Amino acid sequence: MKHNAGSTLLTTNKLGDITETDQHYLEAVKAFARLSYESIYVIDYKDMSFEYVSENPLFLCGYSAAEVLQLGYEFYFRQVPPQDMELLSQLNEAGFEFYAQLPVEERILYSITYDFHLRHKNGKQILINHKLTPLFLTPEGKMWKSMCVVSLSRQQAAGNVRIYRQGSNEMWELSIGKKSWQKLVKPSLTERELDVLRLHAQGFSIDQIAEKLFVAPDTVKYYRRKIFERLEVGNVMDALSFAVASKLI
Secondary structure, three states, X not given: OOOOOOOHHHHOOOOOXXXXXXXXXXXXXXXXXXXXXXXXXXXXXXXXXEEEEOOOHHHHOOOOHHHHHHHOOHHHHHHOOHHHHHHHHHHHHHHHHHHXXXXXXXXXXXXXXXXXXXXXXXXXXXXXXXXXEEEEEOXXXXXXXXXXXXXEOOOOOOEEEEEEEOOOOEEEEXXXXXXXXXXXXXXXXXXXXXXXXXXXXXXXXXXXXXXXXXXXHHHHHHHHHHHHHHHOOOOHHHHHHHHHHOOXX
């Protein structure tokens, strides 16, 4: 495996000898992948390999799932552009430093999400969103195996690194240059704003939403503006994407 600017991906979470687990859990992962439009794969940090890769083409970059599975971490070094490999190296280091400060019994509850480019075999680049959450920890609390979910990014640039805790409104955003985490509070929406967003997700127009909610179209437009302000987005598509990713709806 090549060592380059992304080599901290290989060294930050080094594990010793581990007794292997029963792999029946992979059947649940495969079932989830069959139901999802997103790409799913499982990382084993013991030997920096991929334990499972779904057949969704987004993550595969023109390869077969079997080929990506065989490549393991070498896949990143081949398909991630140099500038984004440096980003992955930095967020990997900062992420595991953050993780090491958490109580061991809580570490399983945290997930990280970020955006970076993948380079297809045909040379084209695509910006993807990458979510990662632990599946198994070592007895010492280090991350052993994790499940990753890959979808199209709604952002315009790489980065956007955030950590979430299950069951909490708190989240942390990484300042790449400073390699520091800023604690934020997840935005919330009123019940009526959620109603408007759900109806937009069903494809209803402003006039149709107004009719269903028994309000004027201008009132629906007001709710939309408030949604955009609270979520810091510019359109309904981004609002829906943010709301789903943040588990607001």
